[in-house]
Amino acid sequence: MTATFPAAVHAPRPPGPPAVVLDDVTRTYRSGSGTVHALRGVSHAFAAGTFTAIMGPSGSGKSTLMQIAAGLDRPTRGSVQVAGTGLAGLNRTTLTRLRRQMMGFVFQQYNLLDALTAYDNVALPARLAGRRPNRAEVIGALEQVGLHGLARRRPPELSGGQQQRVAIARALHARPAVLFADEPTGALDRHAGRDVLELLRNLVDAPVTHGPAQTVVMVTHDPLAASYADSVLFLADGQVVGQMERSDAARIAARMAELEPVR
Template identity: 55%
Template sequence: MSEELLRLEDVRKVYGRGRGEVTALAGVSLGFRRGSFTAVMGPSGSGKSTFLHCAALLDRPTSGRVLLEGRDLTAASERALTRMRRQRIGFVFQSFNLLPALTVVDNVTLPLRLAGRRPDRRLVDDVIERTGLASRRRHRPGELSGGQQQRVAIARALVTRPVLLFGDEPTGALDTRTALEILGLLREAVDTGEQTAVVVTHDPVVAGHADRVVFLVDGRVSAELTRPTVEEVAGRMTRLGAWGELAG
């Protein structure tokens, strides 16, 4: 399907007041099609993290609108937003955010329990199998490698069958080989699971797996690439004058 799932309209985010005022997003307008994988890149301070937080309504914009399936979420109550995030949105972060006392199965099913939903055993088994965790079901995070922990985080994000999947540097703490395996899982989630993925990253290899790359500079959309290669992404970053900052 080609229609937009998520849309940001002239989103601005300003922190502080007076002399201490900082504009993190300066009027961002972007649409995201269903079943697409978008990478968001930019130098430090470009607004990437703020963009993700506003797009997911973890943080409300100062002005502008965020629409999910045509519904203006900026007008929703905090309770409604919490319910929507639990039911419609999945998150994968660099730090995994697993509970150390819980097993793999319990970490994966935690979002369902928080939402008051009884886990569908067949669905849980399928997600655990797809993410390569079948032999680790009863292990706790401390007994897993970094890559395995990120697999748990992805399984946890997918178990609610979200329409939208956000990633914040999801491969940043992983070695290259493991990062590629995790990227393959995210790509598979988009291609076969009807998810729409939006991933913030500094890594051209991650961006090379995306359908589209959006570049932010000083809180504004600076450029876009469609179906980019790793070399094209790296070249564009160099022209933005940001590569040195990202590599440093």
């Protein structure tokens, strides 16, 4: 493989208190053919103000871990805390409110509303939280991701890379404590993917003027994407089997190759 060390070499930031804590999380699915152990006793603390990539072979539990960390699914056993709040006892309404206040999402398929303009997609979380969006800030977020002048376009009128940047502008504007990204570069070409990764890196590195430091948790299959993170968490068969700090794509790829089942 020809992976090179990315331009995103970054200075370490002193670790803060955890933004997300998983404690002995197990998730079991019952299906027609039996029981699937998607996660088996996973414990991990994602420090605030850090960027973590989650990697592992297909079916190792990455998406399940992210869904549970974001309160979109509940563990069969174990507990999750986000910004100091335990998710276990929360009812659906409180959980939805916490998600809107604290979390942002960037998925492979952009999760934008096609009927809304880029501007209105960025302003949506504020509106959902009952706040009036600040026009200058919404435009500022779009400018920050290089979409100056495209505020009135709807997602179908934008390229994949531009749509993903709208999703990131929405996260910039909402300033969630934790941004969950699931294969955010999966549908993009190399150039657009690099732009997105640099934006995610900048979210974490930007000086915190108000509110909590931003934390990014990203699921990816791509070692080059993972090399933008402070830390890479490796899963296999529903368990954490390793962690690498500030590593380059070649070393991450080598670790992944050890985990992939021989075909």
